[in-house]
Amino acid sequence: MNTSEFNSFIVILIYGSLVFLSLLKLANPLKVNRKANFCFGIFLFLWSTFWMDEILLMINGSAIEFHSLFVIRFIQYLTPIFFYLSVLFYTNPSFRFKIGDFRFLLLPIAFLACLVLIRMGYNKPFESLSIILILVQALFYTGLSYITIRKHQRKIQQFSSNTEGIDLNWLEYIILVLLVVNIVYVIYNLFYDPKSLNFFINTVFLLVIYFVGYYSLKQKEIYPLEEKQRNELISINEDSESEEVKKKLMTDEELLKIKTQLEKIMDTQKPYLNSELNLIKLAELLSVSTHHLSYVINTGFGKNFFQYVNEFRVEYAQQLLKETGSKLSILGIAYESGFNSKTSFNTTFKKLTGQTPSEFKK
Template sequence: MNTSELNSFIVILIYGSLVLLSLLKLANPLKVNRKANFWFGIFLFLWSTFWLDEVLFLITGVVVEFHSLFFVRCIQFFTPIVFYLSVLFFTNPSFTFKIRDVRFLLLPAAFLLCLILVKLGYESPFEYLSVILILIQALFYTGLSYITIRKHQRKIQQFSSNTEGINLNWLEYIILVLLIVNIIYVIYNLFYDPKSLNFFINTVFLLVIYWVGYYSLKQREIYPLEEKQREELISINEDSDSEEIKRKLISDEELVKIKTSLERLMEIQKPYLDSELNLIRLAEMLSVSTHHLSYVINTGFGKNFFQYVNEFRVEYAQKLLKESNSKLSILGIAYESGFNSKTSFNTTFKKVTGQTPSEFKK
C-alpha cells in the first residue's frame, strides 16, 4: 500500500469516526452533560464535512468540490462557534441565550455577505475577505474556548476537592494540538506543496479524533444533577472572584465561629478522607450555607476549597508515609488519604511539600 492509498484509507477512517462519534454524542446514552454533548455532537458532524470532498471522490472517482457549495460553506463557517457553545455548556450547564448573544452572528453575517457578493461576480476582493474571516473566526473562538476552560479549571476548585475528572483538560489539549497543526499547515501552504503534507495532517487529525472519542465518552457530569445545588455552586463560582471575596457576606464574629467549627470538624471527623467530598457535603455537616462556607475558607484561610481540603489529605498521607510498619503502597496511601488517583496525589503532594511522595518516604 503506497502513501496515497494509505492517506485515502485514513480519510475514510476520519470521516466515519467523526460521523459515528457525532451520533453517539447526540444520542448521549449516559444522559450526562446533555446540552454540552448536544452542541459537541453538532460540532463533530460539522467537522466531518471538511473531509466529504475526498470521501465523495473516493466513492465516485469524480472531483466533487463539496466545500465550495454555498450552503455547505455557510454551515462550515459555524464550526468554531458551535465548538465554543459546547465549551460554554460544559463549563456552565445553566447557560441561557440572551439578546446580547446575537453578537455570535456578526462574523457569520459578514461571511454570508461576502459569499453573496462573490456569487454576484465580485470575486476579487470578497473571496479574499471571506478567507480572512474564516481565519479570524477560527482563532477568535479557539482562543475564547481556551480562556473559558482555564477559568473553569479555577472555578471548580471553589467547590470540589478532586477536580481530575471534571477539569476538561482533554478539551484544552485538543485546542492546543489543533492550533499547532493548523499553524504548520498554513506555513507549509505558503512555502511548499500542501498536498505532500496531507498524509501527515490527516494522520494527526485521526489520532486527535480518537483522543476526542475516548475522553468525551468518559466525561462524567461536572455539576450536580439537582438543579438547586447546581445553581448554588455556579453562583458561588461567580462570587469567588477576587473583588467579590472582599465583600463581607457575614460578620467577623460569625466568620470566627464557623472557622472554629470547621477546624474542629476537620480534626475530629476527618471528612477529607472521603474522595468525593465537595462544598455542599461539608456545608451540610456544619449546618451552614455553601456561600458562607466558601466565604470562610476564602477569607478566613486565604485558600480555595480544593487547596484547603487537599492540604489536610497531604498531611494525613505524610503521617502514613512516616510509619515504618505500614504495609500500604504509595497508591494505597493515596486512596487512604482521600485522593482518587496516583496522578492527583503526586501532583498535589509535590505542590504542597515540594517533594514527591516517594522522595518524602526516602
C-alpha cells in the same frame, strides 16, 4: 500500499470516526451533559464535512467540489461556534442565551453576505475577505473557548476537592494541538506544496479524533443534577480575590465562629478522607450555606476549597508514609488519604511538599 493509498485509508477512518462519534454524542446514551453533548455532536458532524471532498473523490473517481457549495461553506463556517457552545454548556449547564449574545451572529452574517456577493460574481475582493473571516472566526472562538476552560478550572477548585475528571483538560489539549497543527499547515502552505503535508496532517487529526472520542465519552457530569445545588455552585466566583469575596458576607465574629467549627470538624471527623467531598457536603456538616463556607475558607484561611482540603489529605498521607510498618502501597495511601487517583495524589503532593510521595518515603 503506497503513501497515497494509505492517506485515503486514513481519510476514510477520519470521516467514519467523526460521523460515528457525532451520532454517539447526539444520542447521548448515558444522558449526561445533555446540552454540551448535543452541541459537541453537531461540532463533530460539521468537522467531518471537511473531508467530504476526498470521500466523494474516492467514491466517484472524479473531483467534486463539495467543499465549495454555498450551503456547505456556510454550515462549515459554524463549526467553531458549536465547539464554543459545547465548552459553554460543559462549564455552565444552566447557561441561558440573552439578547446581548446575538452579537455572536455578526461574523456568520458577514460571511453569509460575502458568499452571496461571491455568487453574484464579485469573486476577487470577497473571496479574500471570506478567508479572513474564516481565520478570524476560528481564532476568536478558539481563544474564547480556551479562556472559558481556564476560568472553569479555577472555579471548580472553589467547590470540589478532586478536580480530575471534571477539569475539561482534554478540551484544552484539543485546542492547543489543533492550533499548532494549523500554524504548521499555514507556514508550510507559504513555502511548500501543501498536498505533500496531507498525510502528516490527516494522521495527526486521526489521533486527535481518537483522543476526543475516548475522553468525551468518559466525561462525567461536572455539576450536581439537582438544579438548586447546581445553580448555587455555578454562582460561586472562580476567583477567590473577586469582589464577592472582598465584600463582607458576615461579621468578623461570625467568621471566627464558623472557622473554629470548621477546624474542629476537620480535626475530629476528618471529612477530607472522603474522596467525594465537595463544598455542599462540607457546608451540610457545618449547617451553613455554601457561599458562607466558601467565604470563610477564602477569607479566613486565604485558600480556595481545593487547596484547603488537599492540604489535610497531604498531611494525612505524610503520616501514613512515615509509618515504617505500613503495608500500604503508594496507591493505597492515596486512596486512604482521600485522593481518587495516583496521578492527582502525586501532582498535589509534589505541589505542596516539593517531593513526590516516593521521594518523601525514602
